[in-house]
Amino acid sequence: MLSGAGKALGVTALAGVALPHVHAANSNTVQIALVGCGGRGTGAAINALSVTNGPMKLVAMADVVPAKMNSSYDKLKTQFADRVDVPPERRFLSFDAFRNAMDALKPGDVVILGTPPAFRWHQFRYAIDKGLNVFMEKPITVDGPTTKRMLALGEEATRKNLKVGVGLMVRHCRARQELHRRIQDGQIGEIVAMRAYRMGQGGGTSGPTPAGVSELTHQIQHFHAFLWASGGVFSDYYIHQIDECSWMKNAWPVEAHAMGGRHYRGDSLDQNFDTYSVQYVYPDGTRLYFDGRNMKGCRDEFATYAHGTKGSAVVSTLSHTPGMTRIYKGYKIPWVANRQQLPLPPDPNVTWAFPQPETSPYQFEWDDLMDAIRNDKPYNEVKRGAEASMVASMGRMAAHTGRIVTFDEMLNCPHEFAPNVDKLTMDGPAPLQLGSDGRYPVPEPGIKTDREY
Numbered sequence: 063m064l065s066g067a068g069k070a071l072g073v074t075a076l077a078g079v080a081l082p083h084v085h086a087a088n089s090n091t092v093q094i095a096l097v098g099c100g101g102r103g104t105g106a107a108i109n110a111l112s113v114t115n116g117p118m119k120l121v122a123m124a125d126v127v128p129a130k131m132n133s134s135y136d137k138l139k140t141q142f143a144d145r146v147d148v149p150p151e152r153r154f155l156s157f158d159a160f161r162n163a164m165d166a167l168k169p170g171d172v173v174i175l176g177t178p179p180a181f182r183w184h185q186f187r188y189a190i191d192k193g194l195n196v197f198m199e200k201p202i203t204v205d206g207p208t209t210k211r212m213l214a215l216g217e218e219a220t221r222k223n224l225k226v227g228v229g230l231m232v233r234h235c236r237a238r239q240e241l242h243r244r245i246q247d248g249q250i251g252e253i254v255a256m257r258a259y260r261m262g263q264g265g266g267t268s269g270p271t272p273a274g275v276s277e278l279t280h281q282i283q284h285f286h287a288f289l290w291a292s293g294g295v296f297s298d299y300y301i302h303q304i305d306e307c308s309w310m311k312n313a314w315p316v317e318a319h320a321m322g323g324r325h326y327r328g329d330s331l332d333q334n335f336d337t338y339s340v341q342y343v344y345p346d347g348t349r350l351y352f353d354g355r356n357m358k359g360c361r362d363e364f365a366t367y368a369h370g371t372k373g374s375a376v377v378s379t380l381s382h383t384p385g386m387t388r389i390y391k392g393y394k395i396p397w398v399a400n401r402q403q404l405p406l407p408p409d410p411n412v413t414w415a416f417p418q419p420e421t422s423p424y425q426f427e428w429d430d431l432m433d434a435i436r437n438d439k440p441y442n443e444v445k446r447g448a449e450a451s452m453v454a455s456m457g458r459m460a461a462h463t464g465r466i467v468t469f470d471e472m473l474n475c476p477h478e479f480a481p482n483v484d485k486l487t488m489d490g491p492a493p494l495q496l497g498s499d500g501r502y503p504v505p506e507p508g509i510k511t512d513r514e515y
């Protein structure tokens with residue numbers, strides 16, 4: 063229906079035009095294109111091809127690094143055989159490859175956006191122009207200007223009746239959904255505080271650009287190291303737990319204050335801190351205390367807790383899946399250090415626990431998206447995803463500047479980290495350049511206070 067309209071028509075020209083539901087015009091098969099064929103993009107394609115409510119086929123792939131494309135293709139082809147129909151002429155390599163891959167789809171098909179977050183908004187804009195349903199990984203923005211742009215694009219997608227999933231898969235976890243219902247029912251009373259920890263053995267470091275590799279390719283391949291590409295480890299790692307707490311609280315925090323530092327970055331040229339400690343303040347004054355650490359040899363924890371006037375809840379136990387959500391009377395929750403401790407022994411303080419084993423939320427998010435696509439149910443997670451991304455940026459900016467940063471200030475912060483991300487070329491310059499000291503700029507709290515670097 064929209065073929066030919068594509069790019070030329072643009073999003074604004076379609077504003078206000080009600081478009082009927084479309085999927086895979088001439089057959090029941092929903093085709094998929096994969097843009098960004100790395101670990102998660104490939105994982106999302108596996109989840110997509112595993113949905114059981116109708117036939118799916120992967121028909122196009124796009125990346126900028128041949129090795130990533132090849133290993134993703136081999137893995138998917140081995141697992142899914144003829145449901146992967148991506149001959150060499152539909153495997154595209156370049157910064158424009160996403161266009162070629164989406165051009166291979168029909169309106170109503172699905173594109174997976176699995177690149178580093180910096181590329182999300184302009185690839186999403188093209189998907190909207192093409193009338194495609196979208197699954198995009200989190201975070202979906204890294205700064206204020208791209209958040210505003212993404213919110214506008216999300217509204218445009220709704221006007222075109224496109225279905226859009228955002229990879230905050232915990233929202234689709236049946237165990238967390240049941241916990242959310244129970245918290246709304248008052249089973250832990252009023253939430254008075256939340257705590258979340260993402261403390262692991264490292265991450266987000268980067269050495270110098272190796273000889274023979276462009277600086278841009280290097281930065282993209284180490285995107286957790288560079289704020290323009292990912293929002294750093296703060297946005298990329300911590301967004302899930304900040305989002306799940308805000309979901310349990312039914313609100314976004316209004317401000318954040320935070321601290322952190324670079325103790326052991328060594329020769330790494332990245333822009334991250336190796337510790338972050340954040341207080342997020344919700345409208346009623348309730349706080350989320352979030353601790354992130356990327357440091358070897360320290361106590362690790364990857365868990366989320368909510369404390370109420372009548373008891374406590376475990377939102378995450380050991381990473382994202384399984385959730386193993388539980389409710390305790392009182393505030394005494396044992397620390398689960400690793401999977402060797404599972405199954406958890408009986409505990410007289412546990413008043414409810416989601417039954418084990420659980421299906422992965424990475425599969426549920428695709429089951430839910432494809433149910434919406436095939437049955438034409440309203441489905442657009444962009445606003446929620448953009449707000450979660452923005453709230454993550456708010457905590458990061460508070461730590462990086464040493465100031466309290468409010469929701470409104472972050473949304474209106476004019477610093478766009480990579481304003482020309484839609485114009486990058488394989489041999490062109492990277493958005494971040496080395497300083498005269500041979501290092502990339504890093505945040506300096508209290509010194510650089512109106513922007514992060």
Ligand SMILES: NC(=O)c1ccc[n+]([C@@H]2O[C@H](COP(=O)([O-])OP(=O)(O)OC[C@H]3O[C@@H](n4cnc5c(N)ncnc54)[C@H](O)[C@@H]3O)[C@@H](O)[C@H]2O)c1
Binds near residue numbers: 098156157178
């Ligand atoms: N929901 C989750 O739990 C979860 C888990 C892991 C990663 N992610 C998200 O998925 C995204 C990708 O992460 P990953 O771990 O798969 O990284 P990755 O490096 O393994 O994959 C990214 C891929 O995108 C390619 N790429 C980069 N720029 C591109 C461009 N402009 N056009 C086309 N391809 C491009 C890279 O070459 C690479 O193959 C990130 O946003 C990350 O936060 C989400």
